[in-house]
Amino acid sequence: MEMLRRMLGLLAGDPQADRAVPPTGFTARLTLMSAAAMAFLAVFALAMSLATGRLADRWSEELARTSTLRISAPADQMQAQTAAAVEVLRTTPGVAEARPLTAEEQRALLEPWFGPDLPVETLPIPQLIEIIEEGEGYDPAGLRARLQAEVPGAILDDHGRWREPLVQAAGRLRLLAWVSIGLIALTTAAMITLAANAALAANAQVIRVMRLVGARDVYIARAFVRRFTLRALVGAAVGTVLGLLAVLALPSTDVAGGFLTGLGFQGWHWLWPLTIPPLAALVSFFATRQAALRSLGEQS
Amino acid sequence: MIELDNVAYSYGGGELFSSVTLSLPPGSFHFLTGPSGAGKTTLLKLCYGELTATAGQVRLFGQDTRSLGRDDIAQLRRRIGVVHQDCQFLDHLPVAENIALPLTVAGRDGAPEDLEDLLGWVGLRRQAGQLPPELSGGERQRAALARAVIMSPDVILADEPTGNVDWDMSQRLLTLLIELNRMGKTVLIATHDLSLIRAAKSEVEARVLRLKDRRIQAAGANL
Incomplete structure (x- = not known):
């Protein structure tokens, strides 16, 4: 709270003291550009993190609630075995719905590999039954035993085999996105520290004069810190706006697009990027303060 | 006010001076003279806490500088006005703002008429809005003197204040001091200009100290 109060006081500023440091210089442009570029990247990292989070949740939820029964049988027995399997499933506790996929649905599943107009009816392909679970779900071992006895050609796939790696992959992507945000913050701090050190070195004469007239280190540092914090805030605001415009310009979600077109913000998540400029200012505040006090200590 | 007790200062492996004992009582006037490189500027810097003695004790207003932090020194420096030969200004600020800088740093609001009076006292009213690089050597020295006294300090330390100005201007500066x-x-003035010291002696009771052969000596009447 005290730090927040000091930061707000700093941003409100002491215009008189602020004038002690010459207003322009290459470090001003460097800080603005670095903050803008880093904020732009941070918007994308944030969008990626939120999108992978949503993806992991969706995959996890959808795959956890469904499973597939595959029936491989000679063509003349297919209909009977399918009916028998549906009957078994209908009487299984934890199964809300069991529905054999239509020929069109099976064709659509195969279309990405075999192209359109595949004559599914003439091919010896298995019949798929979609199972939707309810409550605590069914007992897979018990169901397998019953199916073995009553529908010998049925194989139950409860999605566990590939659900876990998918959710894990999405989780890791999310982690990577957060690590990227952390690295962006660190890089911003490093760049601003370098720019602040350059500014302090370029203003050695200013520092000498300020000391001569009785300025304390904190007073001298404040003039630099305020300037760099404001520059980082403005630069990050510009970068964030550009990043948001770029995210808005991404193609909208469609069936073919899958994950990539889902990269973006949804609902109140659009508010998240608004935290980037103040966070950049906070990083700049601490980086410049640290650099200034260390540099002033070394110069004494 | 300022006391140096058996002070030594070493620089770059060599001893610049040692066993320097000096006291500047309130209201006194001193000249510090000696050949170039004798350590006059260094001694002045010890007197306002910019440097720390390698041996001995420096007391500013009764406080041992060895026990003071940088912020304490900065606070004490507000009671000491310093005039350098090279003046040292913030070149992007007008003369008036440079002169008022000690007040700004101390967070005090000086009355504008006081600043006007001070500018008039050093003869710089017309130059108040100019930038320091636009001033002549004498004007810069007077601006530095005005800045040194704006906080009404107890002590004025001047390092070769007349080094870059002609005789008339040096007389004018001396009169102000x-x-x-x-x-x-x-007042303590470090100078190698003996004519300045001679000129002052008729006006003020000044003590002349000579820094020579790494020691401080009271100068004789042969100045």
Whole structure:
């Protein structure tokens, strides 16, 4: 709270003291550009993190609630075995719905590999039954035993085999996105520290004069810190706006697009990027303060 | 006010001076003279805490500088006005703002008419809005003197204040410093200009110290 109060006081500023440091210089442009570029990247990292989070949740939820029964049988027995399997499933506790996929649905599943107009009816392909679970779900071992006895050609796939790696992959992507945000913050701090050190070195004469007239280190540092914090805030605001415009310009979600077109913000998540400029200012505040006090200590 | 007790200062492996004992009582007027490189500037820097003695004790207003932090030194420096030969200004600020800088740093609001009076006292009213690089050597020295006294310090330390100005201007600066001493300020002027010292001796009771052969000596009447 005290730090927040000091930061707000700093941003409100002491215009008189602020004038002690010459207003322009290459470090001003460097800080603005670095903050803008880093904020732009941070918007994308944030969008990626939120999108992978949503993806992991969706995959996890959808795959956890469904499973597939595959029936491989000679063509003349297919209909009977399918009916028998549906009957078994209908009487299984934890199964809300069991529905054999239509020929069109099976064709659509195969279309990405075999192209359109595949004559599914003439091919010896298995019949798929979609199972939707309810409550605590069914007992897979018990169901397998019953199916073995009553529908010998049925194989139950409860999605566990590939659900876990998918959710894990999405989780890791999310982690990577957060690590990227952390690295962006660190890089911003490093760049601003370098720019602040350059500014302090370029203003050695200013520092000498300020000391001569009785300025304390904190007073001298404040003039630099305020300037760099404001520059980082403005630069990050510009970068964030550009990043948001770029995210808005991404193609909208469609069936073919899958994950990539889902990269973006949804609902109140659009508010998240608004935290980037103040966070950049906070990083700049601490980086410049640290650099200034260390540099002033070394110069004494 | 300022006391140096058996002070030594070493620099780059060599000893610049040692066993220096000096006291600047309130209201006194001192000249510090000696050949170039004798350590006059260094001694002055010890007197306002910019440097720390390698041996001995420096007391500013009764406080041992060894026990003071940088912020304490900065606080004490507000009671000491310093005039350098090279003046050192913030070149992007007008002369008036440079002169008022000690007040700004101390968070004090000086009355504008006081600043006007001060500018008039050093003869720089017309130059108040100019930038320091636009001033002549003498004007810069007077601006530095005005900045040194704006906080009404107890002590004025001047390092070769007349080094870059002609004789008339050096007389004018000396007159200003003597006026300050008459107001009760302690003044120490480091200079190698013996004519300045001779000129001052008729106006003020000044003690002359000579820094030579790494020691400080009271100068004789042969100045």
